[in-house]
Amino acid sequence: KAGVTQTPRYLIKTRGQQVTLSCSPISGHRSVSWYQQTPGQGLQFLFEYFSETQRNKGNFPGRFSGRQFSNSRSEMNVSTLELGDSALYLCASSLKPATNEKLFFGSGTQLSVL
Amino acid sequence: GESVGLHLPTLSVQEGDNSIINCAYSNSASDYFIWYKQESGKGPQFIIDIRSNMDKRQGQRVTVLLNKTVKHLSLQIAATQPGDSAVYFCAENNGVRAAGNKLTFGGGTRVLVKP
Numbered sequence: 001k002a003g004v005t006q007t008p009r010y011l012i013k014t015r016g017q018q019v020t021l022s023c024s025p026i027s028g029h030r031s032v033s034w035y036q037q038t039p040g041q042g043l044q045f046l047f048e049y050f051s052e053t054q055r056n057k058g059n060f061p062g063r064f065s066g067r068q069f070s071n072s073r074s075e076m077n078v079s080t081l082e083l084g085d086s087a088l089y090l091c092a093s094s095l096k097p098a099t100n101e102k103l104f105f106g107s108g109t110q111l112s113v114l
Numbered sequence: 115g116e117s118v119g120l121h122l123p124t125l126s127v128q129e130g131d132n133s134i135i136n137c138a139y140s141n142s143a144s145d146y147f148i149w150y151k152q153e154s155g156k157g158p159q160f161i162i163d164i165r166s167n168m169d170k171r172q173g174q175r176v177t178v179l180l181n182k183t184v185k186h187l188s189l190q191i192a193a194t195q196p197g198d199s200a201v202y203f204c205a206e207n208n209g210v211r212a213a214g215n216k217l218t219f220g221g222g223t224r225v226l227v228k229p
Binding site: 058 | 160
């Protein structure tokens with residue numbers, strides 16, 4: 001069974017640009033969450049999607065957005081990129097959104113903003 | 115747990131010894147806890163989980179202990195191997211019940227296994 005797949009693996013952008021990251025969950029998993037990982041702040045929750053609806057949102061500005069498609073695949077978008085957005089963006093999937101569901105992570109997309 | 119950023123606490127362990135990694139969590143209402151292992155260039159890998167109605171759970175070579183009184187979680191790795199070298203994170207799910215997954219991660223502990 002394939003794991004969580006994230007594309008692209010690496011991305012370099014400049015300030016002011018926007019970026020879209022993609023995530024394909026484990027087959028059968030319908031909940032997708034996104035996390036940002038930086039050396040300074042560690043792992044921080046961005047948002048969670050289930051049935052194409054955002055169910056939970058972390059404390060990030062509106063420049064960070066996401067969506068989920070009917071096949072459970074998800075994308076996240078960051079607009080007007082800032083240097084501080086440089087990070088590893090991780091996607092995680094689970095069968096359903098519940099507090100005791102195991103989350104499985106992909107390898108992430110490493111975003112560098114110059 | 116609180117993020118300690120670049121200065122991750124490091125645990126150096128001799129190959130074959132047991133490792134104990136500690137974590138303090140923040141929310142007394144959290145009811146589900148997970149330990150993850152992250153190797154360089156990879157995403158966090160699920161190791162073991164525990165619900166708040168338990169105080170101990172064992173897996174293959176790993177044991178998680180939960181002390182709700184002092185909000186403390188620990189991961190014990192038996193007979194540590196070179197492949198166990200990684201950063202270990204504890205995470206608590208403090209999402210509202212049935213509202214979904216929202217993990218709060220600790221800052222991580224780096225484990226270095228010496229041959």
